[in-house]
Amino acid sequence: MSVQADNQTTDNPKIIGKLLIVVVAMFGFGFALVPLYDVFCDITGLNGKTGDKVSFETAPIVDESRLIKVTFLASLNESMPWEFKPQQSFIEVHPGEPTTISYIARNISNKSIVGNAVPSVSPGLAAAYFQKTECFCFTQQELKAGEEKIMPVTFIVDSELSDDINEIALSYTFFTSKQNNEDLADNTLTAKSINTFK
């Protein structure tokens, strides 16, 4: 063994230490991928992620030469005892024109339920050009037993939208909020949730 030691470039504990740092770093990297993917999707608009940004831009010039058909879809997570549908199935808009439409949600269960709407825009490339200035998806929605609520969305389709895209589908899925199990008055959690729910 002692002869072998002459040939050692580094001693074992040093190698183990370095490699263990790599192991811990890669374990952390696995978790870091979670926010990284989110940031990546936000920047590129991949995955149809649009909902997190409230757009305060004043409307740019309306491009009256184009008409974009915007289709509205609504779905519910299986555990969600609500009814949820758009008031109209589609609308044709000029790019740059602020438009307001509404969804209707009704709680058909016999208890009060908080829900989160998760929006998605298809095709994914259009997501970055679909700006919502007002949306029920920005906050959590609470419906009492049997309560019905009209939920408006105001959006602008950016006139920079590629000429190849003439139809956009906007889809919302309502999930039961995890907050239903928590204290609804817990403000820190609410604030955190609104940040996270996109």
Add this chain to the structure above:
Amino acid sequence: MNAVVEEHHDHDHKPTGIGRWLFSTNHKDIGSMYLWFAFTMFFIGGALALLIRAELFQPGMQIVEPEFFNQLTTLHGLIMVFGVIMPAFVGLANWQLPMMIGAPDMALPRMNNWSFWLLPGAFGMLLASLVMSIMGLGSAPNFGWTFYAPLSTTYGPDSTDYFIFSVHLMGISSVMGAINVIATIMNLRAPGMTYMKMPIFVWTWFITAYLLIAVMPVLAGVVTMMLTDRNFGTSFFDAAGGGDPVMFQHVFWFFGHPEVYIMILPAFGIVSSIVPTFSRKPLFGYSSMVYATASIAFLSFIVWAHHMFTVGMPVAGELFFMYSTMLIAIPTGVKVFNWISTMWRGALTFETPMLFAIAFIFLFTMGGFTGLMLCIAPADFQYHDTYFVVAHFHYVLVTGAAFSIMAAVYFWLPKWTGNMYDEKLGKLHFWLTTISANVLFFPMHFVGLAGMPRRIPDYALQFAEFNQIASVGAFVFGFSQLIFLYVVIKCVRGGEKATDKVWEGAQGLEFDLPSPAPFHSYTTPPEVK
């Protein structure tokens, strides 16, 4: 450390009985335990596969319930990947690395013991869930070996938590094994053995060990996220809480694709040792082999999303992952051509290890070509989740990785035991295995292209003939492995004495040692020129 060094002065000291195995710090004993463990798991995983093929012999439900079928496919995959291929390679590394680099043992013998003994615990836990399922105490993991969320989170059976801890243990075991391999290779090479003089098997394991260290922690991370999603109210993969199930697939395949190469790089090393021996020529293109291995390892980190072309990626993403995947064909092609060039005009003989090595080159390349078909993003929408994919990865994992392990066992068994194996039975095993593997997996290409989905217990009538052929192949393949078991046991127990060199064309330090190799390999390091 000092204590370990002291112990090793007493070269003939060998604990006896069960203690020899439980407390072993000897690389050969631990290597043998790894190999026997893998062999046992091979038969368990194989039995599950035979149940799957028996169910698929005819359309309609015959033998098992659909729920149990899902557990069979899941456990078969997990056992074969984590319980057979990976431990078998670690076992080969344990046996061979110290002998090949002229060292007395692995650098970290006690950690070596621990990394082996975690495995029976890990698989005990996993198999316990299957036993409980058979006893009617709730389902075993049933979400496929890729355990996609939400199948494994929201819809996972209770036993998923066993699965999670089992994966944690396997991961710790693999990481410790990898650290040991790296420390051994860096520190214990014989004087004069520079990196570029190391045998190719040592090189491939060196690179594999780095891959393990890089991605096993990511696997540990993803199962930890599953664990907290399931039990502690987080929402990594739950859209209701702001998470994203597609992200599971990204994180999983960030581990999963390098994992694929973890299961094939040591195979490349084995074939690169066997082909020159029986061609009686040095390996053609040694340095290009090293660089090809390193580039495959690097590329493995940037191709993961080719497993998920159909999740709805933008065209730019699909193109990136398609082209980067195609790039892997280049270093792999370098290797295949190097092996062929090594054989070119060599004085070839066809002993069992060589037969398996040649079958590996041919059949693994076929699996590689179907991989190229699958990496073409627009075509993949047709192939995705069909039996074509099943055919592809069984060609690279069974006729690739598993064949290389069989070749390695035949190749080094005389060195390990001091006895020659039964060549006649070895050849019989080879031919039965190779023919039946093709009868088993080749028809899967056809049913896959015709649209038969994977992981489904029932299928449309038009797939019946090909499935029957595959099932016949499966049973011949499965029972042929009993010949392998018999040959190994027979060789361990006795037989014609092997020479020190074993094979006429053998090269490398391990063949300078006596057969069977002494308990501590090189107590004084050899001089490498």
